[in-house]
Amino acid sequence: MTISKQFSSEHHALLRGWIQGVDWHILGEMCSSVANRSETQAIVKLLRSQLAIKARRLNLITHEAIWSQERGYTADWIDLALKSLETLSSLAPTPQPDSLVTVWFMAKIASRLEEASIKSLSDLNTFINERGHDWWQGLPNFGLKSAKIVEALFEDYAHDLNLTLDLSKKVVIENTSIIRTSEIAPFERFLPPELLDGSSGSNRAPMDRCKVEANNDYEAIQAWLSLWISSNQTFRAYRKEAERFLLWAIMTKYKSFSSVTTVDCAEYLRFLTDPAPESSWISSTSSRSSTQWRPFKGPLKPVSVRHAKVILSSLCDWLVGQRYLDSNPFAGLAYENYPKRNSAIEKVLSPALWEKVLGFAEQQAMNQEHEPNQHRYYQRIRFVLMLAYRTGLRLEELANATVGHVKRLSSDDQEQYWLDVEGKGKKYREVPVPPILIEQLNRHLGERHLSSLEYVSPDTFLIGKIRGDMKEGVSVSALARTLKDFFIEAAGVLGKDDPAIASRLKKASTHWLRHSHASHAVTRGVPLAIVRDNLGHSDISTTSIYVHTERDDRYKAMTEKM
16 A cells, blocks of 8 residues: 555545544454454554654644554544544645655655665655666665555656656666675575585585585575475474574584584574573564574473474475485484474363353344444354354365355265365365254355355355455455454453453464364264364374373363362
């Protein structure tokens, strides 16, 4: 979103709702194209920033203060903010070539322009035209998003400024923001010392057999990381573990990555529980461009240590397979020293708590005092809870499910309904849909003013939007946020007199419903192989984590007989 002369009617309504204290999930459904709470909050924050900038451009200091601060709760503040919104909406500041960049851009953009001695819009115009299409790459810590905001201003005010941008040039600009260093730094800025770069590591396989284009450890790790998209969460997790281990090997052991031994690896895993000295390894900042960046925010818990071991062992296995390393030094470590906690069982709603949550959703869905959009919101929540719990689908599988994926089959006993699911790794499976869920689905379709299962369009999403085209589905992030918000709301009501319930529900997420589905099924005697197939697990050992009969028996015996 760029800074424009006027807000759209949708954004205007969104700001009015924010001023008047409308709930976030209602704002998202009523006034924007997303239902995701965090995305709606981000949009409101940006709109407020734009109004503050507009007020500054008009030299309306009092109005700027309203939008630069958090929302007030008094009637006087609400009245003042509504009047300010109307005033700023009716005015249009006009830039001049000599206007200062500090007046016309947000502080972060303006400060980086000023660092490059760009004071006015005329200076900025000259700077851009000299460098062409990729002009922004010559500015430290200046990204494409900021560049688009700058370019949009010149486009919006072309007539007033009488300045034209020439983006046709293709000038190669050296990116001065990335300065390699041999001190502790993020992977992309780290330059291993020549003697410790691994070009002659003691664990290197014969170079004539190597299948990866890498002359040293840094390039080998870089090749491994290139298997994932850089914006992917997996990439960031893998890069973090690789850079930590590489830095530790060089800075603490004075060894190259390709020279570490199994004994070194065991020492590193112990180091993770107490990274010392703290000044070298621990920092609170997460900015990778900051000189204060450090690899850790604090000591790692046992489960995180095990996670690091798994990732690093995977990296070394890959490099062995590529014939870069001769052996995997992590392979010799004892697995028993780093047991995996059964986190799935910890993320299960007990049958009693699940009934309370479902009952609360039902109560809210039937509450006639709610506004229409709020009423539809709770109706959808009720259906999503049932769909997730009854099928055990993953979050993405829930968001992607359509009516066309539901198929009706005849059997000797009764009509059967099955849901076609494409899960992780594009693996196909069929999930049985119980009759009660078909009833819930038809009711939900009716609540969306759509026909029943047999007559509605096959491309209709099972979980639909609250506003707009009711056949359209919601995004994965919006669905996750909606369920998270509901669990937090439920925690405040159901856990009002029980802090344990409140704490548990505040931690709950969509995936807890999948865990609860599996755990409750196993407890009720459903064969493990059937639960495995429903969940889409490749290995039954993965499903066996839900078998906790022995643990339950032990607990019952010790509490009832002692």
